[in-house]
Amino acid sequence: MKIEIEKLDHFARGITKIGEKICFVENALPNEIVEIDNIKEKKKYFEASTKHIIKESKDRIKTLCKYYNICGGCNIEHLNYEVENIYKKEKLVELITHHTDLNKDIIKDTIYDKEYYYRNKIVLHVKDGKLGLFERKTNKLIEIDECLLVNNKINEVISFLKNINNLKDIEQVTIKVGNKTNEVMLIIKGDLKEYLSLLEIVDVLIINNKVLSNKSSILSYIGDKKYYISENSFFQVNEKITEKLYNKIKDEIESYNVNNVLDLYCGTGTIGIYICEKVNKVLGIEIVEDGIKDAIRNKELNNIENIDFKVGKVEELINDIEDDYSSVIVDPPRSGLDNKVIKYLNTKIKDLIIYVSCDPNTLVRDLKLLEENYKVLELTPYNMFPRTYHVECISVLERKSVEK
Ligand SMILES: C[S@@+](CC[C@H](N)C(=O)[O-])C[C@H]1O[C@@H](n2cnc3c(N)ncnc32)[C@H](O)[C@@H]1O
Incomplete structure (x- = not known):
C-alpha cells in the first residue's frame, strides 16, 4: 500500500491516515510517499513499517550506524540533525x-x-557470550562492535571486552566514563571467573555489587565542578x-x-x-x-x-x-x-x-x-x-x- 506521510509523532514515527484511523509508520518522514508493510490494525490505529520509499524527503540523510533500523537505541538517525x-x-x-x-x-x-559520541554511559546485554543491544521492541540481542552515541573511551572498553573469551555466564555490562577524567567504571551482572585483565583497563570494577578495584567511584566534571559517581547514583549522560x-x-x-x-x-x-x-x-x-x-x-x-x-x-x-x-x-x-x-x-x-x-x-x-x-x-x-x-x-x- 502507498501512503503519504503528514508529520512525525512524539516517537519520531511518520503519521498518516488510512480511512478514519491514524497510521504510525516506522522510518518515514513528513512529505515522503512510501510503500508500507507489516501493517497491524489495532482498535484505534494502525502500525506499519516502511518497505520502500517512493518519494524521498529532502531532510532524509544517509545513516552512519550499521545497526540502525535493527537496534532499538536510536530512532531518527535518518533525519538531518538541524531538522531533528x-x-x-x-x-x-x-x-x-x-x-x-x-x-x-x-x-x-x-x-x-x-550529535554523535556524546554519551558517557551505556548498558549492554550479554547472551551466549555475545555483547550487544536489544533489537527494537524485543529481547533479541544485536551483537555490536561499537555504538556511535557513546564516547570513544566506552567503545575502547567494548572492543576490549569482545576480545576476552569468557563472557558466556554474564548477563549485563554497564560502562560509565568520567567527563574530562576518562576514568572508567565497569559494572558486571553474572559470573566472570577471570577478571584480573579488566583491572588493567578500568578504574572501578564491580561484579554482582562487589567492588573488586581499589576504589568504588569515578570522578567526573561538569564545568569546573568535580563529582564522584558510584554504581547506583544518577548522572546526566x-x-x-x-x-x-x-x-x-x-x-x-x-x-x-x-x-x-x-x-x-x-x-x-x-x-x-x-x-x-x-x-x-x-x-x-x-x-x-x-x-x-x-x-x-x-x-x-x-x-x-x-x-x-x-x-x-x-x-x-x-x-x-x-x-x-x-x-x-x-x-x-x-x-x-x-x-x-x-x-x-x-x-x-x-x-x-x-x-x-x-x-x-x-x-x-x-x-x-x-x-x-x-x-x-x-x-x-x-x-x-x-x-x-x-x-x-x-x-x-x-x-x-x-x-x-
Ligand atoms: C532526572 S534525575 C536528576 C538528578 C540530578 N538533578 C542531576 O541533574 O543529576 C532524577 C533523580 O530523582 C531521584 N528520584 C526519583 N524518585 C524520587 C522521589 N520520589 N524522591 C526523591 N528522589 C527521587 C532519582 O533517583 C534520580 O536521582
Whole structure:
C-alpha cells in the first residue's frame, strides 16, 4: 500500500491516515510517499513499517550506524540533525497548544551540541557470550562492535571486552566514563571467573555489587565542578548539554537574586553544587542513599559549606522542610511531580521554580497544575539525547503577584 506521510509523532514515527484511523509508520518522514508493510490494525490505529520509499524527503540523510533500523537505541538517525532540533521544539509547541493556554512564544529554539559520541554511559546485554543491544521492541540481542552515541573511551572498553573469551555466564555490562577524567567504571551482572585483565583497563570494577578495584567511584566534571559517581547514583549522560543546562540554571538563579533554594530530586547533588556560590543556602533531596553519599562527598570535594542533603522521597519529606526556601529547582524522573509536591509548590514557594524534565508530556501536565499561581516565562528544549526522539527541557516559572 502507498501512503503519504503528514508529520512525525512524539516517537519520531511518520503519521498518516488510512480511512478514519491514524497510521504510525516506522522510518518515514513528513512529505515522503512510501510503500508500507507489516501493517497491524489495532482498535484505534494502525502500525506499519516502511518497505520502500517512493518519494524521498529532502531532510532524509544517509545513516552512519550499521545497526540502525535493527537496534532499538536510536530512532531518527535518518533525519538531518538541524531538522531533528526543529522537530524537538515543535513537539513542545504541539503539546502546549493542545493541553494548555500558554502562548507558544515562550518556547525557545533547541539548544544542541554534537550529535554523535556524546554519551558517557551505556548498558549492554550479554547472551551466549555475545555483547550487544536489544533489537527494537524485543529481547533479541544485536551483537555490536561499537555504538556511535557513546564516547570513544566506552567503545575502547567494548572492543576490549569482545576480545576476552569468557563472557558466556554474564548477563549485563554497564560502562560509565568520567567527563574530562576518562576514568572508567565497569559494572558486571553474572559470573566472570577471570577478571584480573579488566583491572588493567578500568578504574572501578564491580561484579554482582562487589567492588573488586581499589576504589568504588569515578570522578567526573561538569564545568569546573568535580563529582564522584558510584554504581547506583544518577548522572546526566551528555557532558556538553548538561553544562549548558546547568549554566542556564545558574544564570536564572543569579538574575532572580535567589536567596535559599531547594534542589529536589538532586541525584549526587550536581545542580545544587553547581549553583551554590550564587545563593545563601541549598537543600538537596534524593531517594537513592548512594546518591546522597556521593552528594556529601561532592560537597567536600568542591569545598562547599552552604549545601545540605536529605535522603528520602521528596513527597514524604517536603512538608517537614523549614519555610525559608522561596525558590526551587525540580528535576524529577520521567513520571514528573507527585501531587503532594505540586501542592507544596503552589502553597509554599513564593518566588521562582526552575523545572528540569526529561519527559515533555509530564512536564506539560505539571505546568498546567502550576499555571494558576505561576507565570510560565520560558520553556526550552535541550537536545540531551541526539538521534533519539527523547528531549530534555527546562522551564522557568515566576510566582504571580497577588492582586492588590
Ligand atoms: C532526572 S534525575 C536528576 C538528578 C540530578 N538533578 C542531576 O541533574 O543529576 C532524577 C533523580 O530523582 C531521584 N528520584 C526519583 N524518585 C524520587 C522521589 N520520589 N524522591 C526523591 N528522589 C527521587 C532519582 O533517583 C534520580 O536521582
